[in-house]
Amino acid sequence: xxxxxLFVAALFDPEAPCPAGLTAWNGSDxxxxxxxxxxxxxxxxxDALADTFPVTLELxxxxxxxxxxGVFMRAAPPGSVLLAEYGAGFPAFIERFEPARxxxxxxxxxxxxxxxxxxxxxxxxxPISPARIARALADPERLPALRATCHPSLGVLRxxxxxxxxxxxxxxxxxxxxxxxFVPESALIVRVGLDxxxxxxxxxxxxxxxxxxxxxxxxxxxxxxxxxxxDFDLTAHLALLLRMGALTALVQPTEA
Amino acid sequence: MSKSLTSTAxxxxxxxxxxxxxxxxxxxxxxxxxxxxxxxxxxxxxKNDCAAGPGTTCAGTSKTDHQGNAWKYVPKGxxxxxxxxxxxxxxxxxxxxxxxxx
Numbered sequence: 001x002x003x004x005x006l007f008v009a010a011l012f013d014p015e016a017p018c019p020a021g022l023t024a025w026n027g028s029d030x031x032x033x034x035x036x037x038x039x040x041x042x043x044x045x046x047d048a049l050a051d052t053f054p055v056t057l058e059l060x061x062x063x064x065x066x067x068x069x070g071v072f073m074r075a076a077p078p079g080s081v082l083l084a085e086y087g088a089g090f091p092a093f094i095e096r097f098e099p100a101r102x103x104x105x106x107x108x109x110x111x112x113x114x115x116x117x118x119x120x121x122x123x124x125x126x127p128i129s130p131a132r133i134a135r136a137l138a139d140p141e142r143l144p145a146l147r148a149t150c151h152p153s154l155g156v157l158r159x160x161x162x163x164x165x166x167x168x169x170x171x172x173x174x175x176x177x178x179x180x181x182f183v184p185e186s187a188l189i190v191r192v193g194l195d196x197x198x199x200x201x202x203x204x205x206x207x208x209x210x211x212x213x214x215x216x217x218x219x220x221x222x223x224x225x226x227x228x229x230x231d232f233d234l235t236a237h238l239a240l241l242l243r244m245g246a247l248t249a250l251v252q253p254t255e256a
Numbered sequence: 257m258s259k260s261l262t263s264t265a266x267x268x269x270x271x272x273x274x275x276x277x278x279x280x281x282x283x284x285x286x287x288x289x290x291x292x293x294x295x296x297x298x299x300x301x302x303k304n305d306c307a308a309g310p311g312t313t314c315a316g317t318s319k320t321d322h323q324g325n326a327w328k329y330v331p332k333g334x335x336x337x338x339x340x341x342x343x344x345x346x347x348x349x350x351x352x353x354x355x356x357x358x
Contacts, residue, residue, distance in 0.1 A: 133279050140272035194292075194329060222274070223266045234271075238278035 011038050012074050045073045045086065052087045052117050055170040056094070056110045060103060068097060084121055087114065105161035105181045112163050112198065115155035115189040119196045122153035127245030136250050144219025148212045149249035153191035156201070156210045160184050164200040190246045197244065204229030205237050212241075217253070295335035297355070298348040299328040323355070 003021070010016040022030035049069040050057050057065040072093045078086045091114060094100050095107035128148075136143055157163060162183045169176035186206030188199045201209060207228040211221035225232045241247050323342070338348040342355035 130279060130283075133275065137272055137276050137279075140268045143271050143275070144266070144268050218275075219266060219268070219271055222271055226266060234274040235277045235281070238275055239281035242278055242282035 008077070010034070011041050012077060014038070042070070042073065045078065046070055048083050049073070049087050049090060052084075053090065053110050053113045055113055055167050056106060058170055059106060059109060059166075060100065064099075068094070068100065071097070084117060090114070105159070105163065105166060108157065108159040108161050108163045109166055111159075112157050112167050112187055112189070115157060115187075116196050116198065119153035119155060119189050119191045122151075122191060125151050125248045127151075127242070128247045128249055132250060133242075142252070144222075145217050145253055146250045147215055147217050147253070148221075148247045149251060150209075150213045151190055151246050151248055153189070153196070154209075154213060154246050155187075155189040156206055156213060157187040157189070158184075158206050158210070159186065163187055164198060167198060188246075190244050192244050199240075202229070204232035208232075208234070208237050209241070209246075212247075218250075292329040293335050293350065295328055295338065295348040295350065296326065296352050297323070297340040297343045298335070298338045299323065299326050 003019070007019045010019050018031035018034040022034060024030050024033050046066050046069045049072070050062075050065065053065075060068070069090075072090055076089050076093070080086070091107045091110040094110055100106050136146060160182075162179055162181050162185045164185045164187045165174060165179045165183075166176075166181060167187075168174050169179050186201040186203075188197075188201045188205075188209055190197055204225045208221050208225035211224050212218075216224070222234050225234065225237070335348040335350055336345075339346065340348045343349055343353060344356050
């Protein structure tokens with residue numbers, strides 16, 4: 001193992017001795033200095049997870065969360081220097097984390113929070129112009145084959161649990177005591193200007209947005225949504241997406 | 257499978273009608289940044305929207321409360337009315353400033 005790998009291994013193992021060959025500029029004990037550094041690394045990574053997953057933390061409490069984050073952090077140290085991206089594997093870890101089994105919706109709430117952070121840092125993109133839509137409408141026969149490009153911040157989360165209501169209750173919207181966590185909900189996450197928005201999508205709506213995000217043509221996405229839910233309101237959902245600037249382009253298959 | 261499903265379940269006309277109506281309904285697209293101004297010296301530490309100088313990169317990186325070179329988006333007109341204990345004027349400013357001791 002290289003010196004650097006030994007150093008990193010010792011950082012993440014509290015039982016490991018101070019790596020050999022360290023010296024302090026002022027002659028103090030390197031083992032003590034290393035312990036301080038190790039503590040700072042561990043605490044800052046757990047703090048980063050707590051900042052990214054605030055509702056997940058509130059659901060299980062500070063003590064449980066920090067212990068769980070510590071186990072995750074030692075198993076999966078950051079792979080990137082961008083701390084904002086740290087924790088991408090945390091929801092999947094929570095799902096497998098035995099002590100969290102009694103809170104089955106915890107992993108999906110963490111997924112929602114991760115999508116919010118991604119939306120926050122996603123690139124800007126101009127919404128599709130009304131003129132472009134007008135041009136598409138002028139040629140209705142080709143409309144079903146068009147594909148929509150979604151805003152880079154857009155994400156859809158389909159859950160067996162009431163993720164949106166749970167998350168919203170922790171933002172001061174709605175009463176947590178009234179939320180039944182076992183009602184399936186789907187979330188639409190998209191950044192409008194500088195604000196990341198989280199909306200509940202009804203059945204059908206989640207199918208439409210997920211299909212568009214997957215790059216399916218408009219006609220097929222709408223048909224799948226109608227198949228998922230007979231009374232699906234296509235107009236209202238398209239209006240919602242346009243109003244939020246969630247669609248940025250319409251592409252002919254030949255243009256792609 | 258998709259082709260027959262598309263043509264049976266939803267005609268091109270129905271889709272055009274839905275999109276046309278949606279366009280009308282959404283006539284005023286939401287825009288956030290237009291009615292905001294950058295305000296220096298009012299953000300709590302880590303809550304700045306951007307710009308905080310050497311040693312930090314961008315949003316959420318300011319190291320102290322009311323840091324003079326970190327700004328936050330606030331509603332237009334409200335910046336110079338927002339108290340900032342580190343600002344020489346006592347309020348937020350529209351440009352970066354050197355903090356006085358709070």
